[in-house]
Amino acid sequence: xxxxxxxxxxxxxxxxxxxxxxxxxxxxxxxxxxxxxxxxxxxxxxxxxxxxxxxxxxxxxxxxxxxxxxxxxxxxxxxxxxxxxxxxxxxxxxxxxxxxxxxxxxxxxxxxxxxxxxxxxxxxxxxxxxxxxxxxxxxxxxxxxxxxxxxxxxxxxxxxxxxxxxxxxxxxxxxxxxxxxxxxxxxxxxxxxxxxxxxxxxxxxxxxxxxxxxxxxxxxxxxxxxxxxxxxxxxxxxxxxxxxxxxxxxxxxxxxxxxxxxxxxxxxxxxxxxxxxxxxxxxxxxxxxxxxxxxxxxxxxxxxxxxxxxxxxxxxxxxxxxxxxxxxxx
Numbered sequence: 001x002x003x004x005x006x007x008x009x010x011x012x013x014x015x016x017x018x019x020x021x022x023x024x025x026x027x028x029x030x031x032x033x034x035x036x037x038x039x040x041x042x043x044x045x046x047x048x049x050x051x052x053x054x055x056x057x058x059x060x061x062x063x064x065x066x067x068x069x070x071x072x073x074x075x076x077x078x079x080x081x082x083x084x085x086x087x088x089x090x091x092x093x094x095x096x097x098x099x100x101x102x103x104x105x106x107x108x109x110x111x112x113x114x115x116x117x118x119x120x121x122x123x124x125x126x127x128x129x130x131x132x133x134x135x136x137x138x139x140x141x142x143x144x145x146x147x148x149x150x151x152x153x154x155x156x157x158x159x160x161x162x163x164x165x166x167x168x169x170x171x172x173x174x175x176x177x178x179x180x181x182x183x184x185x186x187x188x189x190x191x192x193x194x195x196x197x198x199x200x201x202x203x204x205x206x207x208x209x210x211x212x213x214x215x216x217x218x219x220x221x222x223x224x225x226x227x228x229x230x231x232x233x234x235x236x237x238x239x240x241x242x243x244x245x246x247x248x249x250x251x252x253x254x255x256x257x258x259x260x261x262x263x264x265x266x267x268x269x270x271x272x273x274x275x276x277x278x279x280x281x282x283x284x285x286x287x288x289x290x291x292x293x294x295x296x297x298x299x300x301x302x303x304x305x306x307x308x309x310x311x312x313x314x315x316x317x318x319x320x321x322x323x324x325x326x327x328x329x330x
Contacts, residue, residue: 002026003232004077006110007084008049008057009033009042011188012125012179015225016081017049023229026054028075031084032061036091036098037189045186062106072113079232082110082124085155088190089129089288092151103155111166121173123232126160128180128217128256128293129153137260138296141178141252150288160252167248173235174249177228180256180295184221184315185322193218193316196270196278197323205279208263212282215260215292220315223308227255230304256295257308269313273320 003020007013008029017027029049033042049055060067062084086092086102107124114122130145130153148154163174183193199206236251261269271277285291301307 001078002028002076004071004075004080005029006062006080006082007031009046010083011045011184011186012182012221012224012228013081013083014045014049014186015184015221016083016228017055019225019229021049021052021054024054027052028056028058028077030058030060030062030071033059036086036088041186041189062109063101065109068106068109068113072117077117078120080110080114080119080122081228081232082107082122085125087152087188089150089152090286091190092155093288096151099151099155103152104158107159107162111162111172115166115170115172119172121175121232121235122163123175123177123228124159124163125156126176126178126252127153127156128178128254128295129290130157130160130178131290131293133290137292138258138294139178139254140296141254141299149290152288164248164250167236167250171238171249174251175231175234175236176252177231178252178254178256178295179224180217180219180254180293182219182221182224184319187221187319193266193270193319194323196267197274197320200270200274200276200278201323203279205281206267207281207283208267209283209289210263210285210291212262212264212267212280213291214263214289215294216263216266217256217258217260217293217295218266218312218315219255219257219295219308220310220318223257223310224255226306227253227300227304227308230306231300234304251303253300253303254295254297255300255308256293256297257310257312258295258297260292260294261312266312269316270320272313273316
């Protein structure tokens, strides 16, 4: 298939593109290479994709309507995997307009491109952040998610609603994937695991929010990629009767390890991988943050025959090995 991957120089996009190319698909990637985090890291990811004969790339900003129109007019995409977005919960408190531009305006450009150009299936990134401060665990896609606690989460919830409307109105198959704390080699430097490893490795203290009373469902990148690719190849079927009396070819899945880990245990695992002890600064809860995440993946397992399972100890060993190698060469 000919697949568009947006955010192809990003963490998940890079690995998804690699997997699709290995599977024999043709991949066209776009990315605006913004400076939210290291542009050099994004370029180093991209450099591994560019030599592949079945890979094409164009630097496009999702918010550029003309460029997005041209993208869909000039290429015939069978499937679209939309991973580009302005990421980060805390950054959304400082720069809300970036989230409106990328996550709302950019998403409508993707939807319109899919609608008008015969795309068979749109798979897009949502986030576990849509669950907000939900106290019912594990988090299921049938839970109410009407109370986001950050603008980032609100934009991801908006994406799900926008996708549903296009599925309902235009019979466009869409699948939203709620990712749970994705980690691994080539990961994002703004994520806690990356910050912790970098700080401990360089003898700096780490900031431990909510005094360590947090849980996260850490999901290794290989598991996320497997879930994304399987979801892409599994078109959602419209239900004759669903809870909302629609028949849209629309589906949501959690992609998480369904095994939350206490923050202090998480820090111990990093210390073991590095062979160093962290100096800790205990901090209060941060605005927009949540105390726990925990994915129910029963429907993902039932529909595509897969559920993430990589143990955090295994995944963090791989991340630390990559980190030490990458920055030794930098």
